[in-house]
Amino acid sequence: MPFYSLPVWVGSHKQFSNSLCEKSQIFFKMQAGLNKMKWFVAIGLIAVIVAMGCISNPQPTGQNHSMAIATTFFPLQDLTKKIVGDTAEVFSIVPSGIEPHDYEPSPQEFVSFQNARAFITMGLEFEHLEGEFIESRSAPITVIHAEKGIVLLDGDEEHEHEHEEEHMEEHAHEEEHEEEHTGKDPHIWLSPKNMQVMAQNISAGLMNAFPDNATLYEQNTQQLIANLMQLDQEYAQGLSQCNKDIVLVSHNAFSYLANDYGFQTIHISGLEPESEPTPDQIRELVDAAKEHDLKYIFYEELVDPRVSNAIAQEVGAQTLELNPAEGSSNPDEDYFSIMRENLNHLKLALECS
Ligand SMILES: [Zn+2]
Structure with a gap:
């Protein structure tokens, strides 16, 4: 094989560099009797190899990703990472730190996911994204549904619809998006109990697709489920003795969580954070x-x-973050750290002892 005809590579940049390293070493061995001009070319080539990192920056251990897995957004990416460990690189189609509800990736953005061998989704709200992703691919892909078996709550369609009419002219495009709704509340991941079901679904799908890794996936899943059960316990205990039983949240994302631990939510916007309340609705929220x-x-x-901020000012309250874990701009954050911070903030707001 001539040096320049590299195979089409499925894997990370690091692996590609290492493969190139091996090929260039063979290349040098074969070129025993080089003339001066060829040596000049060879020295240039060494400089390129060093620049690509295979001599000065050896591949770090634990980063040996032999395959890629795509997920729709942050909670699924985080769960999947914890199941597959170092056996795969796990991507999120919605970039970190972006609110996912209305996210529309461009066809170019899908290109980076062409190598993915499995796709983890929960359909629901993000099904438009799922369809576009699968259509964009040139090869078939294993699709794993994380939401299988979870009882879905009804969405607040009436509330959404009122907002739609208010903003019909400015947001004509939103109406098209609303029609894609399943009418169900998609925020299942905010219940640690649901997350256990989702982890089992993802794990079973991946073990089936990649049986060579099944033992590792099984072990990691058992640990993950144990951690989710622990989180569930912390919530149950932390929110068991509280003076209040209602909180005012930003968008209507916390119904599964509230149902699990016995409190209620009032929300500023509906299932979609973009739907803004009318002045009348803001007055009702203040009341x-x-x-x-x-x-x-x-x-x-x-x-x-x-x-x-406006409601807090009006009623003399403080503002506090409650994170729906739909995206994260902090690489040190994971589902568990977000949910533990949420628990601390809920204990404050609900006045729990
Ligand atoms: Zn949401």
Whole structure:
């Protein structure tokens, strides 16, 4: 094989570099009797190899990803990473730190996922994204549905619809998006109990698709489920003795969590964070906050906090973050750290002892 005809490579940049290293070493061995001009070319080539990192920057251990797995967004990416460990590189189609509800990737953005061998999704709200992703691929892919077996709550369609009419002219495109809704609340990952089911679904799908890694996936899943059960316990205990039973949240993402641990939520916007409340609805929210004597109004990192701030100011409350774990701009954060911080903030707002 001539040196320049490299195979089409499925894997990470590091592996590609290492493969190139091996090929160039063979190349040098074969070129025993080089003339001066060829040596000049060879020295140039060494400089390129060093620049690509195979001599000065050896491949770190634990980064030997032999395959790629795509997921739709942060919670699925985080769960999948914990199951596959170092056996795969796990991507999220919605980039980190982006609010995923209305995210529309360009066809170019799908190119980086062409090598993925499995795709983890939960359909629901993000099904438009799932369809576009699968259509964009030139090869078939194993699709794993994380939401299988979870009882879905109904969405608040009426509430969404009122907002739609208010903003019909400015947001004509949103109406098209609304039609894609399943009418179900997609925020299943905010219940640690649901996350256990999702982890089992992802794990079973991956073990089936990649039986060579099944033992490792099984071990990692058992640990993950144990950690999710521990988180569930912390919530059950932490929220068991509280003076209040209602919180005011940014968008309507926390119904599964609230159902699990016995509190209620009032929300500024509906299932979609983009649906803004009308002045009348803001007045109702202010009245409700006063009626329940709320000391904290929740906001979200990835959503404009102006309405939360305005309500807090109006009722003399403080603002506090409650994170729906839909995306993360902090690489040190994972589902567990987000949920533990949420628990601390809920204990404050619900006045738990
Ligand atoms: Zn949401």
